[in-house]
Amino acid sequence: MAVADAALAKIDKALVWAGFKQLIPISVFVAIFGAAFGLAASQAGLSELTILAMSMLVFAGASQFAALDLWGTHIPLLTMMLTVFAINARHLLMGASLYPWLSHLPPAKRYGLMGVTSDANWAMSLQAFNHGRPGFGILLGGGATLWLFWVSGTCFGLALGSVMADPKSIGLDMVMGCFLLAMVVDVEKNWRVLAIWTVAALASLLSYWYLPENSHVVVGALAGGLLGMIWEEPADEH
């Protein structure tokens, strides 16, 4: 592991404020996705309080959209936990990638910073470190920006959903599916990735037909994950 420069791990008010401002442009898109979530969630029958609490406390878009698929009069708790874990497991790798710099901080700051880590502020923070600039201001300040825009967007979507008469006729029942599909396709594509997706889809459909209800998500995720583990990535993928 590379030994990181301790000076880069500094964090002060000016850096946090700079990080807050730096993430505003991308957060506009986050707010739009938040609105899409609020709209999709109100269609799925969640109460306004539940939807708002989810955006405030979970603060992880793809897993929130996926939760809507499992929502009903009864919710399978274990399946929900495994699905949310599988989608958000990428956070584990984000934390690991920042560890060389986080290790210079006392545990409270270290874990506090990771608590607001999301895709966009993580990527920009890591980029700053790799260019020899301090990155934790971006992580904390940018995390606050993303959270504010995500929650505000959700509120806007909720308001929109309550005045919508027939959302299905204008295609809005497809917000969740199209959002998740866009997240899937938004990665580097090669034969290995295509094979992993195919195995995940086949495993999902087989368990959808032959195994207990709601097991397909977990079975598909495990099947794809295991293939990814035994099949090494092409060297140019890093």
Place this chain on the structure above:
Amino acid sequence: MNIETTAWGAIFVVIVMALVTLATRLGGVFIMSLVPINERVRRFIRAMSGSVLVALLAPIALNGDIAARMALLTTALMMLWLKKPLPAIAAGILVAALIRQV
């Protein structure tokens, strides 16, 4: 175990989701402070985080009406072409809306 979605049941599920997500946010740093995460585990996590979404979508695509399937197809093609999620999602929804008007 199934949780009934009464007001408190729903909030309980949200809190559990939040705790699981927090564990993923804090877990990477915690594990690294004990033992470095090796390349096999990294590959598993990367492949799993995409596969879970595919597994979720497969039955939706299979059971959906024509409008739903065309919406997903449009989003996938637009993502391959433009590589930007927002227009790809918007195009998918637009296609579903147009098909449902006829």
